[in-house]
Amino acid sequence: MAKPLHGIRIADFTVHNAGPFCTHLLSQLGAEVIKVESAMRPDAFRKPHPVYGRMGPATFDQVASTKLSIRINLKKPEGIELSKRLVGLSDVAAESFRPGVMARLGLGYDALRAVKPDLVMLAVSSSGQSGPDSHFAGYAPLFGAWGGLGELTGYEDGPPVEMRHVMDHTVGMNAAVAVMAALHRRRTTGEGGLVDVSAREVASSLLGEALLLAAAGTEPHRTGNDHSRMAPHGVYPAAGDDRWLSIAVASDAEWQALTGVMGVGELAGDVRFTSAEARHANRRELDQIVSGWTVTLEANDAAERLQAVGVPAHASWTTPEIAADPHLRAREAIVEVAEPDGKIRAAVGVPMRLSKGPEIGIARGTPKLGEHEDYVYGELLGMARAEREALEEAEVIY
Amino acid sequence: MSNAPLTGLRVVANASGVAAAYAARLLGTLGAETILVEPLQGSALRDEPPFLDADEDVSALFAYLAAGARSFVCDVTSDAGRAALGGLLSEADIFIDDTLPAERTALGLDEEAIAARHPDLIHVSALPFGSHGPKAGWKAHEINLQHASGEGNLLPNGLSVEMFPDRPPVKIYGHFAELQGGIAAALGALSALWVRPELGGQYVDVASQDAALAVGAFAIQRLGDGSIEHRVERSFRYGGVIPCADGYVELLTLEQRQWHGLVKLLGDPEWALDPALDDSLERSRQGPLINTHIRAWAAVRKVEDIVREGQKLSVPLAKYYTPAEVVRDPHEAVRGLFQPVEIAGAGVLNMLVSPFHVSGEPLHLRAGPPALGEYRLPSANTAANVEA
Numbered sequence: 001m002a003k004p005l006h007g008i009r010i011a012d013f014t015v016h017n018a019g020p021f022c023t024h025l026l027s028q029l030g031a032e033v034i035k036v037e038s039a040m041r042p043d044a045f046r047k048p049h050p051v052y053g054r055m056g057p058a059t060f061d062q063v064a065s066t067k068l069s070i071r072i073n074l075k076k077p078e079g080i081e082l083s084k085r086l087v088g089l090s091d092v093a094a095e096s097f098r099p100g101v102m103a104r105l106g107l108g109y110d111a112l113r114a115v116k117p118d119l120v121m122l123a124v125s126s127s128g129q130s131g132p133d134s135h136f137a138g139y140a141p142l143f144g145a146w147g148g149l150g151e152l153t154g155y156e157d158g159p160p161v162e163m164r165h166v167m168d169h170t171v172g173m174n175a176a177v178a179v180m181a182a183l184h185r186r187r188t189t190g191e192g193g194l195v196d197v198s199a200r201e202v203a204s205s206l207l208g209e210a211l212l213l214a215a216a217g218t219e220p221h222r223t224g225n226d227h228s229r230m231a232p233h234g235v236y237p238a239a240g241d242d243r244w245l246s247i248a249v250a251s252d253a254e255w256q257a258l259t260g261v262m263g264v265g266e267l268a269g270d271v272r273f274t275s276a277e278a279r280h281a282n283r284r285e286l287d288q289i290v291s292g293w294t295v296t297l298e299a300n301d302a303a304e305r306l307q308a309v310g311v312p313a314h315a316s317w318t319t320p321e322i323a324a325d326p327h328l329r330a331r332e333a334i335v336e337v338a339e340p341d342g343k344i345r346a347a348v349g350v351p352m353r354l355s356k357g358p359e360i361g362i363a364r365g366t367p368k369l370g371e372h373e374d375y376v377y378g379e380l381l382g383m384a385r386a387e388r389e390a391l392e393e394a395e396v397i398y
Numbered sequence: 399m400s401n402a403p404l405t406g407l408r409v410v411a412n413a414s415g416v417a418a419a420y421a422a423r424l425l426g427t428l429g430a431e432t433i434l435v436e437p438l439q440g441s442a443l444r445d446e447p448p449f450l451d452a453d454e455d456v457s458a459l460f461a462y463l464a465a466g467a468r469s470f471v472c473d474v475t476s477d478a479g480r481a482a483l484g485g486l487l488s489e490a491d492i493f494i495d496d497t498l499p500a501e502r503t504a505l506g507l508d509e510e511a512i513a514a515r516h517p518d519l520i521h522v523s524a525l526p527f528g529s530h531g532p533k534a535g536w537k538a539h540e541i542n543l544q545h546a547s548g549e550g551n552l553l554p555n556g557l558s559v560e561m562f563p564d565r566p567p568v569k570i571y572g573h574f575a576e577l578q579g580g581i582a583a584a585l586g587a588l589s590a591l592w593v594r595p596e597l598g599g600q601y602v603d604v605a606s607q608d609a610a611l612a613v614g615a616f617a618i619q620r621l622g623d624g625s626i627e628h629r630v631e632r633s634f635r636y637g638g639v640i641p642c643a644d645g646y647v648e649l650l651t652l653e654q655r656q657w658h659g660l661v662k663l664l665g666d667p668e669w670a671l672d673p674a675l676d677d678s679l680e681r682s683r684q685g686p687l688i689n690t691h692i693r694a695w696a697a698v699r700k701v702e703d704i705v706r707e708g709q710k711l712s713v714p715l716a717k718y719y720t721p722a723e724v725v726r727d728p729h730e731a732v733r734g735l736f737q738p739v740e741i742a743g744a745g746v747l748n749m750l751v752s753p754f755h756v757s758g759e760p761l762h763l764r765a766g767p768p769a770l771g772e773y774r775l776p777s778a779n780t781a782a783n784v785e786a
Contacts, residue, residue, distance in 0.1 A: 004593040025612075029589050060622060062615040128755070131732040136709065141638070142716035145648035148724040150639075152571035154558050159639050160646050160718045161554045161568065164632070169613035171753075173581045178754045180588035181428040185403035185756075193403075193757040201735055201753035204724050207572050208462035208750045209448055214721035215736070215748040216450050216458075225541060225569050228447040233541060235550075235566035244566050246550065248539035307536050314542040316551045316567055319617045319626055327533040333608035334618070345622035348615035351578075351608040352586035353530065355509070355601035357593070 003030025004357050008183065011083070011090040012036060012067065013107070016044060017140070017165060018199055019096030019124040020063035021172030026092075026179065027066040028350040028361050034086065034376055035067040037369060039398050040075065046369065059339045060365050062348060063172075069367035070376045071397050078396040080106045085381055088115045091186075092179060096124040099134045109194045118192040120182040124175055128198030138199060140167035147203020152210060154222045163203065170206070171199045229276065231283035232258070232290045235316060238299035244316035245299045247290065247306065255279065257309040262293045337362055373397070402429025403756050407591075410435060410486050411467070411494040412474070412507070414442040416540075416573045417606050418496035418524040419463040420580025425492065425587065427752045427761050432467040433490075433773060435474070435483060440770045450744040459573075461741045465749055466764040471771035474505050485775060487516050492587045494522045499529045509601045519599040520590045524583040526576075528605030538607075543575035547610035548617050552629045556638040559629050567629060578613055579606025635685025639718070640692060645701040646718040649692070649708075657681065659711035663704075664695055734760030741766045 008031040012023045020035075020043075027033040037043050045061040048054055072086075073079040084107070087093045093112055095102050102108050102123070109121045123129055126138025127146070136142075144150040144163025153161040175197045182193050204211060210220045227233040230250050238245045249255050252275070259268045267273055267289070272282045279286055294302060299315035306313035315321070323346040328334040337347045349361045377383045377397070391397040407430040411422035419434070419441075426432035434441065443460045450456040470486065473479035484506075487493055493516075495507055502508040509529075512521045523529045526538035527546075544550035545567075554568045586602035594600075611618075617627050637649040651657045657678075661670040669691055674680050681688060696704060701717050708715035719727070725748060730736065733755075736748035752761040 002593075004589045004597075006593075008592075021613075021615075025585065029585075054623060058619070058623065060619070062619045127729060128733050130755075131729040133729040136716075137712065137714050138716065139650050139652065139714060141634075141648045141650050142714055145646075145716040145718045146724075148719050148721050149571060150648065151646075151718045151720050153568070154554060155562060155565065155568055158554075158561055159557050159641065161558050161570075162556045162633075162639055162648060163570075164552075164555070165616045166549050166570075166574075166610075166613045169615065170578065170581070173578070173585065173609075173613060174753055177424055177581060177584045177588065178428070178756060180585065180592065181403040181425075182756055184407075184588065184591065185401075185405075188406065194755075196755040196758070198733065198753055201730070201733070201750075204730075204735065204750055205753040206574055206577055207721065209458040210572065210721045211725055211736075211750050212450065212458040212462055212741075212747055213448055214725045216744060219720065219722055220448065222571065225566065227539075227541075230539070233539075235541070235545065235569075237566065244545070244551070246542045246545040248541050250539065310537060312537040312539050312542050314536075314538060314546040316545040317548060318551055319548060319621045322548050322611065323618055323621055327527065327531045328608070328611065330531040331528055331603075331605065331608060333605070333611055346618055347622070348612055348618050349608075351582040351604065351612040352589075353528070353603040354586065354590060355513075355603075356597045357590075357600070 003360050004354065005030035008032070008092065009090045010034065010092040010094055011086045013093065013095040013102070014124065015096055017063055017168035018171035019094055019122070019175070021169045022122065022124065022175035022179065023067065023094050024063045024065070025173060025176045025350060030360065033067040034090070034372070035064060035069050035367070036072050036083065036086070037069065038071050038073045039369065040073060042369060045366065058366065060337060060345060060347065064366045065337070065347070066363045067367060068372035068376060069369055070373050071370040073396050073398040074105055076394070076396045078391060078394065082391070082396060083107055084112065084115045086376070087112050087119065089380055090116065091183065092120045092122060094122040098137060099123070099125050099129045113192065118186055118190055120179060120186060120192045120195065122175055122179050122195045122197065124171060124197045124199065126199050128201065129196045140164055143167050143171070143199040143203045146200035148207050148211070149203045152207055152220060152222050155224045156222060156226070160222070167199070167203060171197060171202045174202050226283070229280060231279040232286050234287060236287070236291050236294040238294050238302060238315070239297055243299045245294050245302050245313060246316060247311065247313045249311060252276065254311050258306065258311050261305050261309055261311070332361060335361055337365055340365065400429055401757065402761060404429035407431070407492065408490045409433070409492045409494065410490045413494065413496055415496045415524070416443070416463065416576035417579030417583060417604070418494045419443055420577050421494050421522065421524055421583035421587065422467060423463050423465065424580065424584040426466045427763060433470050433486060434464055434467045434768065435470050435472050435486070436770060438471060438473055450741065456741060456743040461744070461767040462749065464767040465739055467768055468773035469768035469770055470773040474507070480506055482775060484515060487512070487519060490519060491591060492520045492522060494524060494583060494587070496524050499525070499534050513599065513601065517598050518594065520587050520594065520602065521599065522583050522587045522602040522604065524579055524604045524606070526606050528608065529603050540573050540576055541569050543606050543610060544569050546607050547575055548614040549610065552617065552627055552632055555629050556633045557641070558639070563630065575610035576606050578609035579604055582609035582612070635682040636688040636692065640696045642696045642699055642701045642704060647696070647701050647704055648716045648718060650714050654678065656713055659713040663708050663711050663713050664692070667691065737763050739763055739766035742769060
């Protein structure tokens with residue numbers, strides 16, 4: 001059985017993380033994603049990264065694996081023509097430059113639609129293709145700040161919290177949904193279209209209910225780990241250094257089950273805690289009591305004991321715990337991939353299982369720069385060896 | 399006829415949780431007709447905070463998640479209710495369900511039963527831990543999911559963890575992980591639908607845990623590179639959340655020209671002109687010292703002034719907007735991010751429509767949230783309708 005998006009071809013001009021994560025998801029689902037780079041502008045993962053202390057290129061990355069790689073120098077007019085030939089054979093063109101950059105290069109939606117009338121074009125940007133702020137440069141923490149998610153996240157008495165790569169990748173997953181919707185319309189009507197994804201709006205979409213409160217005239221504030229109704233609800237200390245356990249109790253039945261596991265049956269009848277309202281009103285006292293119990297327990301053991309009696313709980317997992325988890329591995333949410341030197345490492349798979357698509361997921365590691373030019377230039381575009389060599393000589397394929 | 403991309407598709411959602419409801423919301427906003435199946439007393443989401451009224455009758459969360467959907471009341475524990483749901487599903491393209499795995503077989507909602515009766519239906523399961531795997535039966539609320547998927551343990555970072563290093567990790571606002579489950583479910587639905595002409599219907603198993611992990615994939619990537627992320631160290635060495643005289647800005651300079659812009663913004667102070675700081679690795683090493691200077695400079699300035707001047711110099715800076723500022727943001731007014739919708743009990747309010755445009759214009763919500771049971775089956779099945 002082929003992967004579900006088998007047959008869809010994407011010319012991928014995206015850079016950084018948000019756009020590439022979109023095409024990464026689609027490639028795992030079977031789309032043929034042709035990543036366009038050049039030696040002048042290699043992907044961020046081909047370079048050292050001072051922020052994270054990576055002194056050489058990544059050997060594997062989560063946003064380019066399974067893609068095909070070709071080189072095109074977009075600074076050369078012939079590079080623009082070559083790009084158009086690629087787009088002419090593609091269903092989707094994807095980009096994530098600042099708005100206006102693709103048009104200045106001669107690769108804007110109108111120019112590409114001229115070579116591929118039913119093209120679905122994806123443009124991912126910090127603030128969208130229109131509006132007064134559309135020229136703003138941005139990264140994940142800025143999307144989170146503009147969108148309101150950073151302001152609402154954090155301790156009640158502390159500052160807002162900086163959103164990190166989860167923000168980029170949420171943008172990418174939204175973009176994948178929008179691209180698929182546009183492809184469905186193309187299949188039905190023959191019409192392509194420009195899909196314009198704004199990263200700050202994706203951040204805002206994660207707090208739609210708070211924005212409604214604001215529209216109604218009330219101003220929500222950050223509340224740490226508190227829930228406006230549930231108690232106990234929070235992250236409690238567990239045995240060991242920096243170990244934590246999340247617990248959320250939503251009903252009287254869950255409360256009674258919790259007191260049973262804690263061995264404090266008498267609390268179930270304590271007037272401070274007999275109703276959800278009372279538990280919430282007295283939640284600080286309750287947090288103290290629950291913490292006094294959790295701090296004696298190994299976090300995963302405690303979570304299992306609580307789940308066994310129907311109380312929602314989970315240890316606060318570190319990355320190694322996630323990578324080793326049998327449940328995530330059974331679901332192929334965590335998979336193993338091989339590095340070029342054969343070393344095995346954990347990677348994150350595509351977040352779904354399909355009954356008729358068991359082979360979805362990562363097929364290959366990060367491609368070498370230009371690794372798939374024989375296929376793309378030779379087979380797909382039918383370019384003769386001499387033509388390719390001339391373009392290499394002219395630093396167009398570069 | 400609407401030009402919304404999923405016009406003509408029909409989605410039925412049996413949703414008591416955020417993930418399943420948000421998947422339907424996304425597909426509905428993209429043009430699908432969505433029908434929310436609710437029990438006699440209404441979906442549990444109608445009782446979820448926050449509320450738009452003092453009596454806690456009007457859930458803002460439900461309003462946001464169910465906007466544009468129809469509401470069909472149907473008691474799936476009864477034969478008549480199951481027959482009615484079967485009628486709906488026979489005319490649907492996509493069914494999104496978050497019934498607990500242990501309860502599905504008795505209700506005829508398990509994978510095999512649905513596939514047998516509706517061979518062309520895309521059947522999407524959206525659960526906290528998925529419907530397969532050793533933890534499929536585990537229960538989770540949002541805070542549990544964030545801690546089961548990685549980001550929970552990694553926040554807060556930057557200024558917040560600097561100020562409160564001994565506090566427990568703090569969750570991302572709202573329903574972050576569950577919404578990721580919804581986005582992944584929508585993607586799964588559309589991917590399965592794409593291949594339906596060849597393969598017919600199929601079952602899509604989505605876990606909010608998997609989806610939240612997917613967007614946090616870089617932590618796993620770095621583990622493979624040999625480093626384990628921790629919230630205390632996971633900070634940019636300088637910049638980040640900067641307290642100003644009247645609020646906070648986010649500052650992040652990753653490129654050399656942005657650093658030069660920042661130095662100019664700070665007024666070319668002597669410390670910043672040290673040639674050693676021209677090297678990005680040296681700046682990382684001296685990050686805490688650089689931040690001391692930046693914070694002292696920002697503490698006596700207003701957010702708006704810093705952002706305005708910084709943008710002129712192409713320094714990536716953003717104000718930490720409050721929800722009210724997002725709602726009245728002139729940029730978003732031009733983009734049509736919000737649309738007034740009627741919410742019974744709360745009046746007409748501006749609601750976020752969608753974070754993307756398709757074909758150069760914003761998408762459109764059909765309506766606000768539906769009244770319970772306002773949708774009735776066409777006449778042939780009227781007997782199966784159940785009064786709320």
